[in-house]
Each structure stands twice: as C-alpha cells, then as structure tokens.
C-alpha cells in the first residue's frame with residue numbers, strides 16, 4: 001500500500017493522479033489529509049482517506065500503520081516544520097513503513113549563510129533524520145517550481161513592461177510541479193530507487209533578463225528587467241502595500257539567485273520521465289499568450 005501525505009495539496013494530488021494513470025489500483029493508495037471536507041475528489045477516485053496532522057504524532061502512527069511506501073510531501077508551515085517533520089519520520093519508523101520518499105529542497109548553499117536557510121534548514125534536517133532512521137528512503141531535491149515564476153514576476157508585469165527583482169544576473173533552474181509529481185509516481189511504482197537522492201531540476205537555467213526577452217518575444221510588448229538592491233526592492237514593495245512576509249520570501253529567493261545558489265541543472269528528472277521537461281519558453285507562452293488576447 002502507498003500512502004501520500006499532502007494529498008489535498010498540488011503535489012500530492014498530482015502524484016496520486018499519476019499513480020492511478022500508471023495502473024495502480026486506487027484501493028492500493030491511501031491519502032493522508034487533515035480535513036476530510038477538502039478531499040471529496042480523492043474519495044470519488046476510490047482513494048481511502050486517513051486523517052492525520054504533522055503536529056499530532058499519534059495520528060500519524062495510526063495513519064501509517066500497514067503502509068509499505070510513503071510519499072512524505074514536505075509541510076508548508078516553515079516556522080514549525082522541524083518538529084512536524086521529526087514527527088513524520090519517527091511515526092513512519094514506529095508504524096513499520098518500509099520505504100519513505102521525501103520532497104526536499106535544492107540549492108547550492110546548504111549552510112546558514114544562505115538567504116534561503118529559513119526554508120532549507122528543516123528540509124536538510126529531515127534528510128538527515130531519514131538517513132539515520134534505518135528505513136529505505138529516496139530523497140527528491142526539488143528545485144523552484146516553474147509554476148511560481150509568474151508569481152515572482154507579479155500580476156501586472158505585462159502592463160508595467162517591467163520585471164523588478166533583486167536577482168542580478170543570477171540564474172535559476174525550474175521545472176513544472178506536475179512533471180516532478182509524475183517522476184515521483186514513477187519512483188513510487190518501482191523498487192529501483194532506494195537509497196538514492198535525485199535532483200529534480202531542468203537541463204537549463206535562466207536569468208530574469210532572459211525571462212524578459214522571452215516575454216517580449218511572446219507578447220510583442222517590450223518587457224525590461226531592473227535589478228534593484230534588496231533594500232530598494234523592500235522599500236518599493238512596502239510603498240506599494242505588499243505584506244512584509246511576501247517581500248521577505250521574494251527577496252530571499254531573488255538574492256539567492258543573484259548569488260548563484262539556484263543555478264542548479266541536471267538530468268535526473270528527464271531520465272526518470274524519459275523525456276525533456278517543459279521549457280521556460282513553452283511555459284511562458286502558455287501563461288502569457290492568454291493574457292494578451
């Protein structure tokens with residue numbers, strides 16, 4: 001039996017869809033959810049629900065009982081994630097899970113010096129706990145979802161004709177979340193991946209200058225790129241009413257990119273998928289040619 005956590009979220013849901021597409025009977029798939037009311041679509045697909053919360057250890061031990069393979073989708077509560085993830089790994093071990101697949105983080109700098117340490121720390125701790133647990137494990141080091149690039153660009157990027165981010169000339173390798181989920185389903189349905197760590201990234205990395213060029217070509221409008229200092233960026237966004245939490249997150253990713261920390265490319269994902277991943281240009285065309293109609 002395969003249990004998928006985060007099953008009401010994008011990554012978990014997509015992975016379950018790919019498992020079913022690959023011929024795994026929905027009766028062999030179990031979804032961990034916090035709130036049953038958010039999981040009607042899973043029930044309709046014949047996937048059984050188990051209720052559990054990363055904050056509640058005993059709920060996890062109960063939910064994981066009888067599970068052979070567990071896809072542990074990392075939690076979204078960055079502040080409390082260390083304790084939550086420790087709960088998940090320990091509960092899986094106690095419940096007798098044989099193989100745990102974990103969605104981790106990909107970045108060049110895995111030290112507290114990184115602007116992304118607040119995101120990376122709990123992922124790196126979880127990798128360590130998993131390796132020490134004695135369970136079979138597979139670690140998926142997920143790069144930034146390509147799906148998030150439009151969020152970084154801002155909803156008025158075409159109207160403003162401007163990309164404004166403190167990312168300098170730094171590059172980022174990104175992949176669509178759905179393609180990572182597909183490769184994850186491939187891993188969950190094979191016994192060849194125990195003890196492996198995969199870098200889920202693309203074969204090419206790009207700068208925001210290149211994004212601006214793609215958008216100009218796709219939309220026919222001139223899109224420029226300006227890279228302010230992190231302080232100027234924070235000041236401007238604050239003046240525009242953007243909440244501090246978002247400014248901090250955008251700035252951390254952009255500054256890490258400027259430092260070269262996100263210029264991570266590789267072929268693991270393409271090998272697992274058996275094809276090239278969707279290019280940035282194709283993705284931007286899908287998103288922005290609609291906006292120009």
Ligand SMILES: NC(=O)c1ccc[n+]([C@@H]2O[C@H](COP(=O)([O-])OP(=O)(O)OC[C@H]3O[C@@H](n4cnc5c(N)ncnc54)[C@H](OP(=O)(O)O)[C@@H]3O)[C@@H](O)[C@H]2O)c1
Pocket residue numbers: 005006007008009010011012033034035038052053054055073074075076077084103142143144145148177
């Ligand atoms: N690589 C990237 O670019 C990137 C970007 C953002 C996030 N991430 C990480 O990747 C994960 C998956 O991404 P996603 O897009 O699928 O995120 P998502 O749509 O926000 O889904 C997160 C899932 O985690 C569940 N969850 C959160 N806290 C939980 C808890 N305490 N106990 C049990 N379940 C909990 C949520 O349940 P509810 O539906 O009940 O809230 C939801 O099902 C994120 O959670 C985050 O760790 C990666």
